[in-house]
Amino acid sequence: MTTITDVARRAGVSPVTVSRVMNSAAHVRPETRVRVEQAIAELGYLPNTVARSLRSKRTRSLALLLPDITNPFWTTVARGVEDSAQALDYTVFVCNTDEDPRKQQRYLELAVSQRADGVLIAACHSDAAALRVLREREVPTVVIDRRIEGWDVDCVLGDSTGGARALVQHLIALGHRRIAAISGPAATSTAEDRVTGYCRALAEAGLPVDDSLIRRGQFRTCAGEELARSLLAEAGDLTAIFAANNAIALGAIDAVLAAGRRIPHDIALVAFDDFVDCSHLFPFLTAAVQPAYDMGCEAARLLLARLAGSGPARPQHIVLPCRLVVRHSCGSRLHAGAETLSLPSTVTGLPLPGYRG
Amino acid sequence: MTTITDVARRAGVSPVTVSRVMNSAAHVRPETRVRVEQAIAELGYLPNTVARSLRSKRTRSLALLLPDITNPFWTTVARGVEDSAQALDYTVFVCNTDEDPRKQQRYLELAVSQRADGVLIAACHSDAAALRVLREREVPTVVIDRRIEGWDVDCVLGDSTGGARALVQHLIALGHRRIAAISGPAATSTAEDRVTGYCRALAEAGLPVDDSLIRRGQFRTCAGEELARSLLAEAGDLTAIFAANNAIALGAIDAVLAAGRRIPHDIALVAFDDFVDCSHLFPFLTAAVQPAYDMGCEAARLLLARLAGSGPARPQHIVLPCRLVVRHSCGSRLHAGAETLSLPSTVTGLPLPGYRG
DNA sequence: AATTTGAACGAAAACGATTTCATGATATGC
DNA sequence: GCATATCATGAAATCGTTTTCGTTCAAATT
Structure with missing residues (x-):
C-alpha cells in the first residue's frame, strides 16, 4: 500500500511536507501544496490512521457501550451519537454489553487498548467501581441514561x-x-x-x-x-x-x-x-x-467538546424531559392533558381506520 | 500509560518476552511466563492496539457499512455481525451510509485508512465501480443484501x-x-x-x-x-x-x-x-x-474465515430463504399454505384478545 | 549594512508494539 | 562424546506517521 514516503518522492518533497499538507498546517508554499495534492490524487493515497494515531496519541474514535443495539431505543441513541461524531470526523465503534458486567468489562478494556479518545457508556451498574478502568486512566467519559454513584462524571439522561x-x-x-x-x-x-x-x-x-x-x-x-x-x-x-x-x-x-x-x-x-x-x-x-436521538447527540457533543478542550469545567448532568404519549394500552381515550405532550399523529384516541384486527 | 517496556522492566525480562507471553507464543519458560503475567496484572497493563496494529498490519477490526442502523432489519443484521466478530475478538465499527453514495465513499476511504481487516457492506449501488477503493487494495469484502454487477465478490443475501x-x-x-x-x-x-x-x-x-x-x-x-x-x-x-x-x-x-x-x-x-x-x-x-440475524452472522463468518485464510476458494453467493408471514394487512385470515412458513405465535388469524383499538 | 524575523522545508527521533535475526544453553541422536 | 536440533531469550530493525529541532534563505528592521 502506498505510504507518505511514496507521495513525498513523487512530489519531490520530504514526508514531513506531505504531512503538513494533509493536516493543512501552515508554512507550505501554495505551489508545493498543489504538487503534493496532485501526487496524493495520482497515487490514490489514503493515510494510515494507525500510524498516525500511534504518533499523535489520538485515534479520532469513540467507544459506545450499550445494552443491546437491537432495542429501538438504543438504536436511536446510537444514531444520534454517530451523527454527532461523524460531523467531526470521529469514528464510533459499538459494543453490546447485554447488561452483562463481564462483557462490559471486556469491552472497556478493549476501548482502552484501542486507545479510544473517549467512551460513551450506558453502564450496567450504577456503582462507579465497574468504571475504574476508565477513571484510573482518565479516559474522557460520558455516561448515558444512567447515574453513577461515587464518580462525578458527565452524564446525559432522561427524566x-x-x-x-x-x-x-x-x-x-x-x-x-x-x-x-x-x-x-x-x-x-x-x-x-x-x-x-x-x-x-x-x-x-x-x-x-x-x-x-x-x-x-x-x-x-x-x-x-x-x-x-x-x-x-x-x-x-x-x-x-x-x-x-x-x-x-x-x-x-x-x-x-x-x-x-x-x-x-x-x-x-x-x-x-x-x-x-x-x-x-x-x-x-x-x-x-x-x-433518544437527542440523548445520543448531546452525549456525543459533550464528549467531543471535552476532547476539544472546550467543554464545561465541571462535570455536567444533563437531564432531558420525556414526553408522555397517551395511547390505548391504558384505557384512556382522552387527549393528553396539561402536563403531557403528545405525538400529534398518533394520539387520535381512535384506532386507525381499517385496522380492526 | 504503562507500556510493554514497563512490564518488561518489572518482570526482569525484555519487551520481546512480554510480547511472547501476551500472544501466547511458544518458547517461554513457565516460571518466566508467571513473572510476566504477574507484572502485567500488577501494573494493570493493557496493550496498545494501535502500536500492535501498525507493526503486525492487522487491526482485528471490521467495518460495517449499512443504510441506517435505525431500521430494525439492519439493526438485527448488525447484531449478527457483532456477535460473530466478537467471538473471535474482532471489533466492528458501524457506519450509516443513508444510501448516499458520497457518504458511502467517505466511509469506505475511512475503512481503508483505518486499515480495517475486512469490510461488510450493503452497497447503495449495484455497480462495482463504487467499491473500487476496496477492490484495488484487495480488502477482503462481503456484500450484504445486495448483488454487485462486475465484481465477483462474496455476498450474503435474502431471496x-x-x-x-x-x-x-x-x-x-x-x-x-x-x-x-x-x-x-x-x-x-x-x-x-x-x-x-x-x-x-x-x-x-x-x-x-x-x-x-x-x-x-x-x-x-x-x-x-x-x-x-x-x-x-x-x-x-x-x-x-x-x-x-x-x-x-x-x-x-x-x-x-x-x-x-x-x-x-x-x-x-x-x-x-x-x-x-x-x-x-x-x-x-x-x-x-x-x-436478518443469520445474514449478519453468515456474512461475518465468511469474512472472518477469509481473514483466517480458511475461507472457500471461490467467492461465495449465499442466498438465505425468507419466511412468508401472513398477517392481517393483506386481508387473509388463513394460515399460510404449503409454500409458506409462519411465526407460530403471530399467525393466529385472529386479533390479540383485548386489543380492539 | 548588519541584524532580526519568520517562512519553507528537511533530518532525525519518537510512538509502542512485533518481527527478524542472533546467541548461549540444553537436550537429542548416533 | 560430538554434531545437531530445540529452547529460552534478547538486540535491533521495523511499521508509517507526527513531532521536534535545525537549517536555509528572503524580507523586514534597525
Missing part, C-alpha cells in the same frame, strides 16, 4: 423519575388503585429512578405503596413476561401495570394475554420507552418517550 | 425474488388483480430483484404487468408515502400494494389511510422485511421476513 411519575399519575387519574411496577435491575439507577417515580405518584395521590407489587428483573422481554405472570397470579386485584422499559412491556403484554386478560379492559399497561417506527403505525402502547 | 414472488402470489390467491409495487432505487439489486419477483408472480398467474403500477424511490418512509399517494390518485382500480421494504410499507400505510381507504378492506398491503419486536406484538403486516 426517569418524572416520566414514571407522569405515567402512574395518568393511571391513577383513570381510576386505577392497584398498580404494579415491573422494573429493571436494582443496581441500575434508571430502574430505581423509575420505581421512585412510581412510588412518588402513589404517595402524592395518598395511595399506599405495596412492596409486593414492585418487581425487579432484567430489562428484557423474558423477565417482563415472567414477572408479569407471577404478579397476575399472586395479586388478584391488580388493574394496571407500569413497565419500566419497552422490552419489559412486551413481555408483560404476552403474560397478560396468556393469562386470558385483555389490555386495557382488564389490565391497563403503560411503559417507559417506545418502539419508534411501530408506535407510529399501531397506536397502542401508552408510554413515556425519551428523546 | 428477494422468491420472497416478492411469494407475497404477490399470496395476493393473487386472495383474488387481487390490480397490484402495485413500490420498490427502492433501480440501482439497487435488491429493489430490482423484488420487482422481478413481483413481475414473475403476475406473469405466472397470466396477469398483465402494468408498468404504471411499478414505482421506484428511496427505501424510505417518505418515499413510500409519496409513491403510494400518487398511485392511489392515478390508479383508481388498485386493490393491493406490494411494498419492497418495511420503511416503504410504513409510508404506504400512511398514504392509504390519508386517502380515506382502509387496510385491508379497501387496499391490501404486503411488504418485504418486518418490524421484529413490534410484529410480534401487533399482528398486522403480512411480510416476507428475511433471516
Whole structure:
C-alpha cells in the first residue's frame, strides 16, 4: 500500500511536507501544496490512521457501550451519537454489553487498548467501581441514561423519575388503585429512578405503596413476561401495570394475554420507552418517550467538546424531559392533558381506520 | 500509560518476552511466563492496539457499512455481525451510509485508512465501480443484501425474488388483480430483484404487468408515502400494494389511510422485511421476513474465515430463504399454505384478545 | 549594512508494539 | 562424546506517521 514516503518522492518533497499538507498546517508554499495534492490524487493515497494515531496519541474514535443495539431505543441513541461524531470526523465503534458486567468489562478494556479518545457508556451498574478502568486512566467519559454513584462524571439522561411519575399519575387519574411496577435491575439507577417515580405518584395521590407489587428483573422481554405472570397470579386485584422499559412491556403484554386478560379492559399497561417506527403505525402502547436521538447527540457533543478542550469545567448532568404519549394500552381515550405532550399523529384516541384486527 | 517496556522492566525480562507471553507464543519458560503475567496484572497493563496494529498490519477490526442502523432489519443484521466478530475478538465499527453514495465513499476511504481487516457492506449501488477503493487494495469484502454487477465478490443475501414472488402470489390467491409495487432505487439489486419477483408472480398467474403500477424511490418512509399517494390518485382500480421494504410499507400505510381507504378492506398491503419486536406484538403486516440475524452472522463468518485464510476458494453467493408471514394487512385470515412458513405465535388469524383499538 | 524575523522545508527521533535475526544453553541422536 | 536440533531469550530493525529541532534563505528592521 502506498505510504507518505511514496507521495513525498513523487512530489519531490520530504514526508514531513506531505504531512503538513494533509493536516493543512501552515508554512507550505501554495505551489508545493498543489504538487503534493496532485501526487496524493495520482497515487490514490489514503493515510494510515494507525500510524498516525500511534504518533499523535489520538485515534479520532469513540467507544459506545450499550445494552443491546437491537432495542429501538438504543438504536436511536446510537444514531444520534454517530451523527454527532461523524460531523467531526470521529469514528464510533459499538459494543453490546447485554447488561452483562463481564462483557462490559471486556469491552472497556478493549476501548482502552484501542486507545479510544473517549467512551460513551450506558453502564450496567450504577456503582462507579465497574468504571475504574476508565477513571484510573482518565479516559474522557460520558455516561448515558444512567447515574453513577461515587464518580462525578458527565452524564446525559432522561427524566426517569418524572416520566414514571407522569405515567402512574395518568393511571391513577383513570381510576386505577392497584398498580404494579415491573422494573429493571436494582443496581441500575434508571430502574430505581423509575420505581421512585412510581412510588412518588402513589404517595402524592395518598395511595399506599405495596412492596409486593414492585418487581425487579432484567430489562428484557423474558423477565417482563415472567414477572408479569407471577404478579397476575399472586395479586388478584391488580388493574394496571407500569413497565419500566419497552422490552419489559412486551413481555408483560404476552403474560397478560396468556393469562386470558385483555389490555386495557382488564389490565391497563403503560411503559417507559417506545418502539419508534411501530408506535407510529399501531397506536397502542401508552408510554413515556425519551428523546433518544437527542440523548445520543448531546452525549456525543459533550464528549467531543471535552476532547476539544472546550467543554464545561465541571462535570455536567444533563437531564432531558420525556414526553408522555397517551395511547390505548391504558384505557384512556382522552387527549393528553396539561402536563403531557403528545405525538400529534398518533394520539387520535381512535384506532386507525381499517385496522380492526 | 504503562507500556510493554514497563512490564518488561518489572518482570526482569525484555519487551520481546512480554510480547511472547501476551500472544501466547511458544518458547517461554513457565516460571518466566508467571513473572510476566504477574507484572502485567500488577501494573494493570493493557496493550496498545494501535502500536500492535501498525507493526503486525492487522487491526482485528471490521467495518460495517449499512443504510441506517435505525431500521430494525439492519439493526438485527448488525447484531449478527457483532456477535460473530466478537467471538473471535474482532471489533466492528458501524457506519450509516443513508444510501448516499458520497457518504458511502467517505466511509469506505475511512475503512481503508483505518486499515480495517475486512469490510461488510450493503452497497447503495449495484455497480462495482463504487467499491473500487476496496477492490484495488484487495480488502477482503462481503456484500450484504445486495448483488454487485462486475465484481465477483462474496455476498450474503435474502431471496428477494422468491420472497416478492411469494407475497404477490399470496395476493393473487386472495383474488387481487390490480397490484402495485413500490420498490427502492433501480440501482439497487435488491429493489430490482423484488420487482422481478413481483413481475414473475403476475406473469405466472397470466396477469398483465402494468408498468404504471411499478414505482421506484428511496427505501424510505417518505418515499413510500409519496409513491403510494400518487398511485392511489392515478390508479383508481388498485386493490393491493406490494411494498419492497418495511420503511416503504410504513409510508404506504400512511398514504392509504390519508386517502380515506382502509387496510385491508379497501387496499391490501404486503411488504418485504418486518418490524421484529413490534410484529410480534401487533399482528398486522403480512411480510416476507428475511433471516436478518443469520445474514449478519453468515456474512461475518465468511469474512472472518477469509481473514483466517480458511475461507472457500471461490467467492461465495449465499442466498438465505425468507419466511412468508401472513398477517392481517393483506386481508387473509388463513394460515399460510404449503409454500409458506409462519411465526407460530403471530399467525393466529385472529386479533390479540383485548386489543380492539 | 548588519541584524532580526519568520517562512519553507528537511533530518532525525519518537510512538509502542512485533518481527527478524542472533546467541548461549540444553537436550537429542548416533 | 560430538554434531545437531530445540529452547529460552534478547538486540535491533521495523511499521508509517507526527513531532521536534535545525537549517536555509528572503524580507523586514534597525
